[in-house]
């Protein structure tokens with residue numbers, strides 16, 4: 373982007389709430405069921421049926437608002453947003469218009485360069501999802517209304533983001549936050565988290581905003597970044613050529629890597645919002661707000677910073693560990709179960725969790741709520757390495773065996789005869805044998821080529837199949853090479 377221009381971005385994110393039932397009827401809120409099997413007269417839009425508000429959806433919206441520092445309305449209302457679409461059988465969507473449940477919040481993001489920035493949250497409102505039109509089977513368009521009436525929280529940011537990278541950081545943290553709260557599964561591919569992006573550019577130093585366009589069909593964070601970067605360049609080119617930006621909605625075509633205007637009519641909205649007559653005002657008692665506030669989990673960046681400070685692990689490690697809350701919880705369980713807690717063993721715990729444990733969890737497609745190896749067993753393994761009972765290298769083999777057999781480190785070490793050889797007299801004999809077999813290398817060492825020591829350590833390791841205690845072997849060899 374030309375440095376004379378600055379981009380201005382605001383995001384509208386829809387998060388599908390993981391309530392047990394839908395927003396206004398008792399149908400189960402679950403994906404993956406047979407088409408139209410999770411429907412009733414209410415979510416099918418039959419005339420004469422009445423919606424009943426799901427309090428769980430309200431609680432989740434309030435929790436999200438509290439996590440994002442919003443003001444919460446104790447009284448708010450629903451509105452009808454009217455439009456025609458085959459997957460919207462009622463002909464209107466129940467949403468909130470003038471008085472969303474949450475407003476005026478902030479999300480403090482951190483860019484990859486470590487710069488912190490507060491992004492305003494204009495509003496968070498509760499609304500219902502539409503059904504799904506399926507166009508890619510045969511010649512007809514099919515409709516599945518299982519999603520019709522599923523609760524959504526719409527989170528609208530202020531136009532505070534200044535680059536595609538900042539938009540990415542915002543989305544990443546927002547996704548992490550809804551997942552920490554347990555209110556949304558954060559899956560972009562399945563559409564349980566969706567994002568529309570508003571973008572404009574202006575000359576650096578200008579105080580008013582330029583005309584914006586709205587981008588839709590962004591089904592991954594990478595596509596959000598790519599579409600924004602494309603659109604910024606397009607705006608600048610139009611302005612530099614003396615043209616003006618038309619305020620409109622565009623679709624991102626990921627295949628072509630460009631934005632395409634939606635057909636005129638689809639974009640010409642007049643939703644004729646009016647108050648929903650079938651639902652009473654939403655009341656949220658102040659005591660309820662207090663109770664929900666008390667139940668908020670530690671949020672992602674706060675948890676990251678605490679783990680780094682409390683366990684002395686690098687901020688980078690803490691960031692990886694807190695990407696998902698259950699992984700961070702698992703790390704803390706390991707750290708707390710250590711018999712020898714110290715910066716050194718805590719760092720070992722971080723390495724194990726981010727390394728081998730995470731790898732096998734991915735291989736087995738499991739989440740940390742349901743770990744492959746219990747946290748206490750990893751702590752036990754780390755303690756044994758730290759005490760010198762087994763080497764770090766052998767520990768990897770023990771871990772593999774623990775993972776497949778489910779046995780404890782002690783049982784695996786015993787069964788496989790993997791205990792580290794720390795018996796000095798046995799090691800001394802092996803060290804002496806290594807020196808006697810290679811007199812030329814001994815001479816080299818004594819002439820000043822001290823790196824030959826590594827070769828001798830390797831010989832003793834080979835003789836013990838890697839089970840010799842390396843610290844003891846090093847000391848014994850040095851003593852012999854410097855002595856007789």
Ligand code: ADP
Pocket residue numbers: 380381382383384528529530531532570571572581582583584
């Ligand atoms: P609408 O009523 O058309 O939905 P809003 O005022 O609610 O418009 O804003 C929708 C989104 O557009 C918000 O995320 C906001 O931050 C963003 N936005 C508003 N003006 C601009 C602008 N000039 N440039 C970029 N984003 C903008």
Ligand code: MG
Pocket residue numbers: 384
């Ligand atoms: Mg809007």
Ligand code: ZN
Pocket residue numbers: 394397398399410411412413414415416521
């Ligand atoms: Zn229903």
